[in-house]
Amino acid sequence: xxxxxxxxxxxxxxxxxxxxxxxxxxxxxxxxxxxxxxxxxxxxxxxxxxxxxxxxxxxxxxxxxxxxxxxxxxxxxxxxxxxxxxxxxxxxxxxxxxx
Amino acid sequence: xxxxxxxxxxxxxxxxxxxxxxxxxxxxxxxxxxxxxxxxxxxxxxxxxxxxxxxxxxxxxxxxxxxxxxxxxxxxxxxxxxxxxxxxxxxxxxxxxxxxxxxxxxxxxxxxxxxxxxxxxxxxxxxxxxxxxxxxxxxxxxxxxxxxxxxxxxxxxxxxxxxxxxxxxxxxxxxxxxxxxxxxxxxxxxxxxxxxxxxxxxxxxxxxxxxxxxxxxxxxxxxxxxxxxxxxxxxxxxxxxxxxxxxxxxxx
Numbered sequence: 001x002x003x004x005x006x007x008x009x010x011x012x013x014x015x016x017x018x019x020x021x022x023x024x025x026x027x028x029x030x031x032x033x034x035x036x037x038x039x040x041x042x043x044x045x046x047x048x049x050x051x052x053x054x055x056x057x058x059x060x061x062x063x064x065x066x067x068x069x070x071x072x073x074x075x076x077x078x079x080x081x082x083x084x085x086x087x088x089x090x091x092x093x094x095x096x097x098x099x
Numbered sequence: 100x101x102x103x104x105x106x107x108x109x110x111x112x113x114x115x116x117x118x119x120x121x122x123x124x125x126x127x128x129x130x131x132x133x134x135x136x137x138x139x140x141x142x143x144x145x146x147x148x149x150x151x152x153x154x155x156x157x158x159x160x161x162x163x164x165x166x167x168x169x170x171x172x173x174x175x176x177x178x179x180x181x182x183x184x185x186x187x188x189x190x191x192x193x194x195x196x197x198x199x200x201x202x203x204x205x206x207x208x209x210x211x212x213x214x215x216x217x218x219x220x221x222x223x224x225x226x227x228x229x230x231x232x233x234x235x236x237x238x239x240x241x242x243x244x245x246x247x248x249x250x251x252x253x254x255x256x257x258x259x260x261x262x263x264x265x266x267x268x269x270x271x272x273x274x275x276x277x278x279x280x281x282x283x284x285x286x287x288x289x290x291x292x293x294x295x296x297x298x299x300x301x302x303x304x305x306x307x308x309x310x311x312x313x314x315x316x317x318x319x320x321x322x323x324x325x326x327x328x329x330x331x332x333x334x335x336x337x338x339x340x341x342x343x344x345x346x347x348x349x350x351x
């Protein structure tokens with residue numbers, strides 16, 4: 001029991017470090033999902049299945065997906081702003097006349 | 100602030116936090132200890148109210164008011180995100196124009212056939228699982244919050260399997276915009292019913308029934324279902340707003 005707890009705590013620690021050390025935000029979403037899953041396992045180990053269920057549903061699915069979508073949308077916006085002379089048909093408003 | 104100063108500040112803050120965390124944890128009862136005053140009281144109260152899942156008894160009965168606060172936070176967050184992420188008229192026009200010029204490929208490139216198939220198979224399974232987790236919240240681990248999130252993510256398996264148009268045709272966001280406040284209002288009203296019949300807001304006024312029966316635990320399953328409806332609606336609206344910004348306005 002104590003060994004299992006030590007292992008799952010260590011995995012949480014390493015996954016948390018992984019989230020902080022990952023610099024590319026898109027890759028960070030995936031590591032964040034792994035971190036969420038490791039927390040879910042830890043909650044199962046300390047006999048809290050209700051919290052583990054919430055953690056797995058929110059921490060490994062909804063939160064990383066939301067961050068991923070926000071990162072992707074922000075990247076579209078940055079690309080559209082950096083390249084105003086060459087209108088990209090994929091970007092919003094880039095096909096508008098500047099006048 | 101320079102990089103060195105920031106690092107120093109981070110290390111100092113981490114040390115303070117670590118010290119406080121150790122201080123806080125040394126006061127806790129050890130894991131698996133036999134003496135646990137709060138557990139004894141919570142389990143007693145749960146058994147008195149015929150609620151097999153003590154955690155649900157704490158969430159929806161003993162601390163029902165706290166859950167009311169939490170689900171109101173979700174409702175407020177969803178409303179706030181909807182206001183912030185709503186597309187401007189200009190963005191709508193640009194999105195429509197691009198879709199007319201370059202309609203999105205169907206099925207979209209890069210989605211494996213096995214991914215599409217798995218999404219299709221898991222969609223009904225996940226919906227049933229979500230409903231099951233909500234319905235059995237009072238007797239097994241789970242409840243409205245967990246089941247609601249499962250229900251909301253189940254719908255988005257369509258997005259994972261590359262069928263965003265089908266997801267849009269289902270219009271889960273319009274439905275979610277109704278479900279979210281309806282669930283929150285349901286919780287409030289069950290609380291008012293407790294006030295009218297039991298003399299206290301959120302009082303457990305329904306008969307307890309038989310221990311571990313699906314319809315036991317008084318108002319707990321009703322409150323759990325209300326939270327399930329609210330959370331499912333709220334998460335669908337939240338994810339829908341993010342998806343809309345990324346795939347309807349950002350790219351066609």
